[in-house]
Amino acid sequence: MLDNLNILLGVSGGIAAYKAVDLAGSLTAAGARVNTVMTENACRLVGPKSFEAVTCSAVFTSLWSTSEEYKIGHIALVDRADIVVVAPATANIIGKIANGICDDLLSTTLCVAWGLIKSGAALLAPAMNNNMWNNPAVQRNVKTVKERGFQLIGPVEGRLACGTEGIGRMSEPKDILKTIEKIASKIKKRKV
Secondary structure, eight states, X not given: OOTTOEXXXXXXXXXXXXXXXXXXXXXXXXXXXXXXXXXXXXXXXXXXXXXXXXXXXXXXXXXXXOSOTTSOHHHHHHHHOSEEEEEEEOHHHHHHHHHTOOOSHHHHHHHHTHHHHHTTOEEEEEOOOHHHHHOHXXXXXXXXXXXXXXXEOOOEEEEOTTSOEEEXXXXXXXXXXXXHHHHHHHHHHHHO
């Protein structure tokens, strides 16, 4: 289903970042080419080498160093992408997207991805504490990103990293994969 599709996987700094490694591996196993962009905080939770191992691709972590120095990295990453996915999508990255803040590689790349977003090829998998999810400012930002064209999967109810039960848990990688496959199916139909 994902053969020869280019997936741009954004990983922001939530504890659910460890699940993104599983997602990246599943995407690769399904035939996708995966480029991973990680925030500095994501790198504190999961090492870029984990993503490199499961995707067989370089991981991008900074606006200031790319493997293709002659190209503008964040633009080249978007130009290659068929679908952009952010998992986990923290309250921080959702707020940056909603307000056009571009202060790291992931937020800048997402700002460039406007064409993918408005075509329905952008997916966020929110993950955060239930109190953060229920914060009116976060809900306003979620509403804004949806209005701009992002699709969301989750968050779901369950045990959170802080030990409480509630909404805020990132959807499971297998469920995110199914949603990506649905997006890919629509993209393939448009190309025919």
